[in-house]
Amino acid sequence: MSANTPEQAETSTPEPFVPQVEVPEPQRVPGLRLVRLDRTTPEVALLREVLPRQRVAPDQRRFVDEAVHTLPRADEDPERFPYAIVLNSGTLTERSAVLDACVGFGIIDRVGQLRDLVDDPADAVQLRAFYIALEHQGRGIGRAACAAPLLDLFVAAVAPRATQIVLCLNDGNELGERTYSAAGFTPTGRRYDAGEHGMQSVLSRPVQTGYHPVPQLPEPR
Numbered sequence: 001m002s003a004n005t006p007e008q009a010e011t012s013t014p015e016p017f018v019p020q021v022e023v024p025e026p027q028r029v030p031g032l033r034l035v036r037l038d039r040t041t042p043e044v045a046l047l048r049e050v051l052p053r054q055r056v057a058p059d060q061r062r063f064v065d066e067a068v069h070t071l072p073r074a075d076e077d078p079e080r081f082p083y084a085i086v087l088n089s090g091t092l093t094e095r096s097a098v099l100d101a102c103v104g105f106g107i108i109d110r111v112g113q114l115r116d117l118v119d120d121p122a123d124a125v126q127l128r129a130f131y132i133a134l135e136h137q138g139r140g141i142g143r144a145a146c147a148a149p150l151l152d153l154f155v156a157a158v159a160p161r162a163t164q165i166v167l168c169l170n171d172g173n174e175l176g177e178r179t180y181s182a183a184g185f186t187p188t189g190r191r192y193d194a195g196e197h198g199m200q201s202v203l204s205r206p207v208q209t210g211y212h213p214v215p216q217l218p219e220p221r
């Protein structure tokens, strides 16, 4: 920064650090949770009842398959971790409350197409089948649900080795592009041919769980 006046020039301080790439701070959504569906709690049972009813807009189906299709496939694959995106505080016990609170869905895949997407597939996970149900879109939920720390803590739980989150974005998915960009994803420059689903750009961002000290075991005597 240059001085505007002689006084400023005399008392000039070191240049402040200005980051080259500014990632917008994703909007926080109080009460937003990602609930693992590979569990057998009463809450998960209710969520599994409700999820197959969720829909995106008809013209968004070229970008994503809804949970009614992708959840059964994930259940058969031990490398895929499906989750419900839930907006409420506390555990859900009533079906009517679950209908209101279950706003979306996603899958973290430890294998997927990673071999074709990144150089080090063992250090990455793929975000797939991610959507916010139509009636809940446009409220900031999508970008918060795929931003740090929410998604990252989920990733750390299911894939502790992962250092990056990768996804494929269809050409023409402008809402997806804005959502992922707001959450800190950037294009890697790679392209993926998803066959009948068209050409996709590969996006990624580092896993950011913040600072969580690992409990130390006592030294063996």
Ligand SMILES: CC(C)(COP(=O)(O)OP(=O)(O)OC[C@H]1O[C@@H](n2cnc3c(N)ncnc32)[C@H](O)[C@@H]1OP(=O)(O)O)[C@@H](O)C(=O)NCCC(=O)NCCS
Binding pocket: 056, 060, 063, 064, 130, 131, 132, 133, 136, 137, 138, 139, 140, 141, 142, 143, 144, 167, 168, 169, 170, 173, 175, 176, 178, 179, 182
């Ligand atoms: C992409 C998707 C997850 C975004 O979820 P969302 O909760 O609606 O998104 P948010 O409210 O957090 O908004 C994210 C961005 O999209 C914009 N947006 C969301 N809905 C919008 C609408 N109806 N009209 C215009 N812009 C809209 C927001 O303004 C925001 O952009 P900005 O950060 O530049 O302001 C959702 O649209 C969706 O499920 N789409 C269908 C499935 C899909 O495409 N999944 C991704 C597959 S890779």
